Amino acid sequence: MSGLLVAIGFLTRIPVPVAAFERAGAQARSLPWYPLAGALIAALLAVLAALVPAKSPVLAAALVLAAWVLLTGALHLDGLADSADAWIGGLGDRDRTLAIMKDPRCGPAGVTALALALLLKFAALATLLAGGDRAWLLAPVLARAVLALAFVGTPYVRANGMGSALVEAARIPVAIALLLTLASAAAFAVAGGIAVLAAALVFLLWRRACLRRLGGMTGDTCGALAELTETAVLVALAWSAAAMP
Numbered sequence: 001m002s003g004l005l006v007a008i009g010f011l012t013r014i015p016v017p018v019a020a021f022e023r024a025g026a027q028a029r030s031l032p033w034y035p036l037a038g039a040l041i042a043a044l045l046a047v048l049a050a051l052v053p054a055k056s057p058v059l060a061a062a063l064v065l066a067a068w069v070l071l072t073g074a075l076h077l078d079g080l081a082d083s084a085d086a087w088i089g090g091l092g093d094r095d096r097t098l099a100i101m102k103d104p105r106c107g108p109a110g111v112t113a114l115a116l117a118l119l120l121k122f123a124a125l126a127t128l129l130a131g132g133d134r135a136w137l138l139a140p141v142l143a144r145a146v147l148a149l150a151f152v153g154t155p156y157v158r159a160n161g162m163g164s165a166l167v168e169a170a171r172i173p174v175a176i177a178l179l180l181t182l183a184s185a186a187a188f189a190v191a192g193g194i195a196v197l198a199a200a201l202v203f204l205l206w207r208r209a210c211l212r213r214l215g216g217m218t219g220d221t222c223g224a225l226a227e228l229t230e231t232a233v234l235v236a237l238a239w240s241a242a243a244m245p
Helices: 002-011 026-051 057-072 075-089 094-102 108-130 135-153 164-168 171-186 189-213 219-243
Strands: none
Touching: 002 026, 026 057, 026 135, 026 164, 026 171, 057 075, 057 108, 075 094, 075 108, 075 219, 108 135, 108 219, 135 164, 135 171, 135 189, 135 219, 171 189, 189 219
């Protein structure tokens, strides 16, 4: 269970015992638990959404999104901003792109990416909550599932980066976690299939872009992957819900 505690402690702001991080190989053992950490985030957000009056979907969307950001400590939003700045400012050059990612300052591209991602998430959540659709709970789960897939299926280009230890995770436990994630998505029938397809499309496109530009992933690009996946899943679900007669 130490792997689960490390996953929760790293991916959320929920306090966990510090001793869990001090055990040898703790980060690598945490990777298969990433989808479950996402499920915990989803469960907490679902409780909050249930407390808001059904006649206030816009308020519910705002509160859920704010709680989402606070609960995760904006960890992946930071990666999205850094990746956006680096992708545009890097001008196609690998070393320049990696250097910009290390810059703690947020440029115009990063600010724009954050604003657009949060705007799309808010609008999609408002649509889904208004219709009582619970498939949006898959977004944090699938986003962390694709992170697990990225770390075991894509080269990590920073030798001493934050996620360098995760690439050593055992493949079989990660594969089992991913299969369980797909099973949970299947419980949402058609909506679950739409969510999985959206997540898979983002993963494939972003992985391809990172391989072409950098030769692999970094912690920042993985953070961007999580945010892009959450946004795509929410928008795809909201779009399909709005299109249904």
